[in-house]
Amino acid sequence: MRDPEKARTLGKVARPRLYEQLMEQILGYVESEQLGPGDRLPAERDLADQLGVSRATLAQALVALEVLGVIDVQHGTGAVLVYRPSMAALLRKLREHQNRLPEIVEARSTLEVKLAALAAERRTPEDLAAIDEALAVMADEIARGDRGVHGDELFHQAITAAAHSAVLAQMMGFIGEMILETRIESLGQPGRPEVSLAAHRGITEAIRAGDPQAAAAAMGGHIDVVSDVPLLH
Amino acid sequence: MRDPEKARTLGKVARPRLYEQLMEQILGYVESEQLGPGDRLPAERDLADQLGVSRATLAQALVALEVLGVIDVQHGTGAVLVYRPSMAALLRKLREHQNRLPEIVEARSTLEVKLAALAAERRTPEDLAAIDEALAVMADEIARGDRGVHGDELFHQAITAAAHSAVLAQMMGFIGEMILETRIESLGQPGRPEVSLAAHRGITEAIRAGDPQAAAAAMGGHIDVVSDVPLLH
DNA sequence: TCACTCTCAGTGGCCTAGCCTCCTAGACCC
DNA sequence: GGGTCTAGGAGGCTAGGCCACTGAGAGTGA
Known part of the structure; x- marks a missing residue:
């Protein structure tokens, strides 16, 4: 059908989407900070600043993580973790070589x-x-x-x-x-x-x-x- | 529109997010237009205008759909459908009463x-x-x-x-x-x-x-x- | 005629700046 | 104590703009 193959052949080189990188960075942050379910992520403004991106782009990454069930973003409160990082990391890996x-x-x-x-x-x-x-x-x-x-x-x-x-x-x-x-x-x-x-x-x-x-x-x-x-x- | 009861099961609160509504509307559009895998969605600017939202918000909806594997957004080309509408419609319905x-x-x-x-x-x-x-x-x-x-x-x-x-x-x-x-x-x-x-x-x-x-x-x-x-x- | 290059319009990617709504802790009053 | 009010911080969303990429047609040369 389509050919998403081109990028996969050489591995993870082609990753033009910023929000995808952000997802990984956020996951990495969660891991390094030893955050678990229930813990809150930094505020959007801080996180965006810290990662060097705009809030709009960060918002995309948060939506993606939310759709994947990794976090739960609550209006007025913040983004709270749902999964522990190990799960999230697992999930992330799979996305790379599905279609088996x-x-x-x-x-x-x-x-x-x-x-x-x-x-x-x-x-x-x-x-x-x-x-x-x-x-x-x-x-x-x-x-x-x-x-x-x-x-x-x-x-x-x-x-x-x-x-x-x-x-x-x-x-x-x-x-x-x-x-x-x-x-x-x-x-x-x-x-x-x-x-x-x-x-x-x-x-x-x-x-x-x-x-x-x-x-x-x-x-x-x-x-x-x-x-x-x-x-x- | 929203379903307040479903909040009970997991203690979650129904939280209206614009991008979620947009996802459904886009799916509905795909269905009504009889679009299939490979077909392209309208341009972001047009779609945003048509749906009465900003491009930033539409972008979130597209990210969500992309994460779910419904579409594939390509820089310079547009958003192309991956799933056939029936599949997407199925996915959408379930979102409403999961958590059972x-x-x-x-x-x-x-x-x-x-x-x-x-x-x-x-x-x-x-x-x-x-x-x-x-x-x-x-x-x-x-x-x-x-x-x-x-x-x-x-x-x-x-x-x-x-x-x-x-x-x-x-x-x-x-x-x-x-x-x-x-x-x-x-x-x-x-x-x-x-x-x-x-x-x-x-x-x-x-x-x-x-x-x-x-x-x-x-x-x-x-x-x-x-x-x-x-x-x- | 053919093939190649180049250009450009259209598309998504991402940003800045700003205002709105929502949540909650803490001050305040009874 | 216990309820009420409020200010600040959090996310939600918009507007407008510039940049990067893609693809197709115009133009060029063999």
Whole structure:
């Protein structure tokens, strides 16, 4: 798809964004000062001055840290730490080399197997209808000679929705794009779409029957097959 | 618009931030315009004008979206979409009612059971040393009459690290704060710290023995116990 | 004609300066 | 004591400006 590769090849050289550097510096500060959860960061004006940047830019860095859950910025009070530095440092490292396919597959498997089991327990008639609809879309796409990518995505989204777990769904969204990559890859193999569709039907029946174990097993098997692509790219 | 009730769960106060609203509006725009991955957002100046905010504030929203992986802002070119709108819309919805304890426990269980199994397969001697160290810290804290919160956290961090899965670790970080809450709660119950410590030792032995199934089972049991707090708060 | 260079308009990056709102500790009053 | 008021410090957001980067078209030479 896009190519964010260019910067990654040589490591962390290309880092043109100031706010990203600031995040690391702030994290470093937290570490050096031995700050823990609940402790407050220096005032924005002081911190900006100390780091040699404007408040506007510092504000961007704080937003980024807030989105990552590292700090909690409170109007009138200040920015308080949520995580201890070790966690934050961990988080930071990962951002550098994500997109590692085996791990993604692993994560996907973990989540979707659980989602399938939950869906079997919690699916409403509407959920089942959505799943059936997704199956129909995929079957239609395949019948037209398409790879069924869209229907495939719809199916997994419907399963996710049927599990009725916002948190798990959120995590699925988190790795959503990466999953999409592997999925398109997989459906590109000859005969694969038909196999996937059949697997989907099996999963659907288990969910319809309200059998969590069968649903989990079916989903697990499906993902194993789907993920077994020669990772030539 | 805002949801004051959600503040209860974690003791947080609903805090209206302009950049958060902007994120949603931008996501809504993406949806309404049917933009997909690769498409570009309007120029910052136009978008800021259109949304009735300053560029500085819009920049914060863009940073947040970038950190979440929704867009990729390129100097001289513009902000290009990374996720397809449906994914983004999903992400957005969840932001509204996260912090739902049962779901958090469920997610935690899913992740940590898997992490324990992986740790049993992949742990290095260093990983084991870190886990033992965490156990020692927790034992020491309890001996001093403390609740052992710190050691508990260290333990789970060590397990996470020993699983050697950056993606799963990232997801743990994602729900980390919420988990911390439930953990502190749990260890506050009389006699709980000792029970937890014993459970930790059991998990550790399974990991040391390289037995993924035993490790997963031990972790699953542990989390069931820990999570069984009367949710009176 | 082709290919190469150069220029420039448009875009994001970042800054300064300022005013507003919110929170809270401490003075103040009862 | 216990409640109320207030000033200062904190973050929220804006306006306007200049700089750096990108990409495409104009211009140039072979």
